[in-house]
Amino acid sequence: MKNVFVTGAAGFIGFHLCLHLKKRNDFVIGLDNFNSYYDVKLKNERAKILKENNIEVIKADINDKKILEKIIEENNISHIVHLAAQAGVRYSFENPSTYVNSNLVGFVNLLEVLKKFKNVTKFIFASSSSVYGLNTKTPYSPADKTDNPTNLYGATKKANEAIAYAYHHLYKIPMIGLRYFTVYGPYGRPDMAYFKFTKNILDGKEIEIFNNGDMLRDFTYIDDIIDGTIKALDKINTFEIFNLGNNSPINLLDFISIIEKKLNKKALKKLLPFQKGEMQSTFADITTSKEKLDFQPTTKIETGMDKFIDWYISYEKALSK
Ligand SMILES: NC(=O)c1ccc[n+]([C@@H]2O[C@H](COP(=O)([O-])OP(=O)(O)OC[C@H]3O[C@@H](n4cnc5c(N)ncnc54)[C@H](O)[C@@H]3O)[C@@H](O)[C@H]2O)c1
Numbered sequence: 001m002k003n004v005f006v007t008g009a010a011g012f013i014g015f016h017l018c019l020h021l022k023k024r025n026d027f028v029i030g031l032d033n034f035n036s037y038y039d040v041k042l043k044n045e046r047a048k049i050l051k052e053n054n055i056e057v058i059k060a061d062i063n064d065k066k067i068l069e070k071i072i073e074e075n076n077i078s079h080i081v082h083l084a085a086q087a088g089v090r091y092s093f094e095n096p097s098t099y100v101n102s103n104l105v106g107f108v109n110l111l112e113v114l115k116k117f118k119n120v121t122k123f124i125f126a127s128s129s130s131v132y133g134l135n136t137k138t139p140y141s142p143a144d145k146t147d148n149p150t151n152l153y154g155a156t157k158k159a160n161e162a163i164a165y166a167y168h169h170l171y172k173i174p175m176i177g178l179r180y181f182t183v184y185g186p187y188g189r190p191d192m193a194y195f196k197f198t199k200n201i202l203d204g205k206e207i208e209i210f211n212n213g214d215m216l217r218d219f220t221y222i223d224d225i226i227d228g229t230i231k232a233l234d235k236i237n238t239f240e241i242f243n244l245g246n247n248s249p250i251n252l253l254d255f256i257s258i259i260e261k262k263l264n265k266k267a268l269k270k271l272l273p274f275q276k277g278e279m280q281s282t283f284a285d286i287t288t289s290k291e292k293l294d295f296q297p298t299t300k301i302e303t304g305m306d307k308f309i310d311w312y313i314s315y316e317k318a319l320s321k
Pocket of ligand 1: 088102181189
C-alpha cells in the first residue's frame with residue numbers, strides 16, 4: 001500500500017487517478033486550487049465524487065509551502081503525483097503569468113518541500129507531447145531533442161523535465177516525467193477540441209477547425225493514461241521520461257466523422273487557417289514505455305469517444321435539471 005498525494009486532484013486526469021488508486025487500496029489525498037480556467041462546476045462535481053469515495057481534496061495552491069508540508073507530514077506520504085498545472089495552448093497567449101506561477105514557480109515550490117521528506121520515495125509529474133514542438137520526425141521518441149516548443153505551455157513542460165532532473169541529481173529522489181498525448185474521456189476538459197466539437201455539434205453550433213482539418217492527433221483514452229501512470233508509480237526507481245500516447249494518430253476530419261456518426265448529426269464546420277502556437281501533428285513512439293512500464297493502450301478511438309459522448313450527454317442532462 002502506498003500513501004499517495006495527488007496535486008490537481010479535481011482536474012480531469014487527477015480525478016480518475018485518485019479513484020483508481022483508491023480502488024486498489026492505496027491511501028490517497030488530493031489538492032487543487034479549483035481555479036476558473038474552465039467551469040468550476042465540473043471540478044466541484046469531480047471533488048464531490050472523490051469525497052463519496054472517501055478521498056479528501058484540499059483546496060489550496062501548490063505555491064503554499066506550509067500546506068504542502070502539512071499534507072506530506074500528517075499523511076506520511078510516500079509517493080507524489082504532480083498533475084496541477086495551467087494547461088492549454090491558446091490561453092498562454094492571454095495569460096502567460098498563470099503558466100509561470102503554476103508550472104514553474106509552483107513546480108519548484110513543491111520540489112523544495114519534498115526534498116525535505118525522506119519518506120517520499122517517488123515523484124511523478126505530468127509533462128506533455130507539447131515539448132516536441134516543431135519536431136518533424138515522427139513518431140516522437142523520448143530520445144529525440146525537444147528544443148523547439150511552439151508555445152509557453154510546452155516550454156514550461158520542457159523546463160519541468162530539466163528542473164526535475166536537477167533535483168533528482170541533487171537529492172536522489174526517483175522522478176518520472178510522463179508526456180501525455182491528447183487525453184480524452186468522461187469528465188474530460190471543456191477547453192479541449194473533442195469536448196467543444198461534441199458540445200457544438202449537439203447544440204447546432206459551428207465548430208472551428210484549424211489548418212482546414214489537416215492535423216493529426218494521437219488521442220489517448222483516460223483509462224490507458226491512468227494505467228500507464230500507475231505503472232510508472234509502481235515500477236522504475238530512477239529518473240526517466242516516458243511517452244504515454246496511443247501510438248495511433250487520427251486526422252481531425254476523420255475524428256469529427258466519428259463524433260457525427262455517434263451523434264447522428266452533421267457538424268457545421270468552420271475551416272480556419274493554421275493557428276500559431278499549435279502543432280500540426282502529435283504521434284507517440286511508445287517503445288520504451290512498453291518495454292519498461294508494460295504500457296499498452298487498448299482503447300480504440302471509436303470506443304473511447306462513445307464513452308465520452310454517453311457521459312457528456314448524461315452530465316448535460318443532470319446540469320439542466
Ligand atoms: N489532458 C491532456 O490532454 C494533457 C496532455 C498533456 C499533459 N497534460 C498535463 O496533465 C496534467 C493534468 O491535466 P488535466 O487534463 O487533468 O488538466 P486539468 O486542468 O483538468 O487539471 C489540472 C488541475 O490542477 C489545478 N491547478 C492548476 N494550477 C494549480 C495550482 N497552482 N495549485 C493547485 N492546483 C492547481 C486546476 O484547478 C485543475 O483542476 C497537467 O499538468 C497537464 O498539463 C494533460
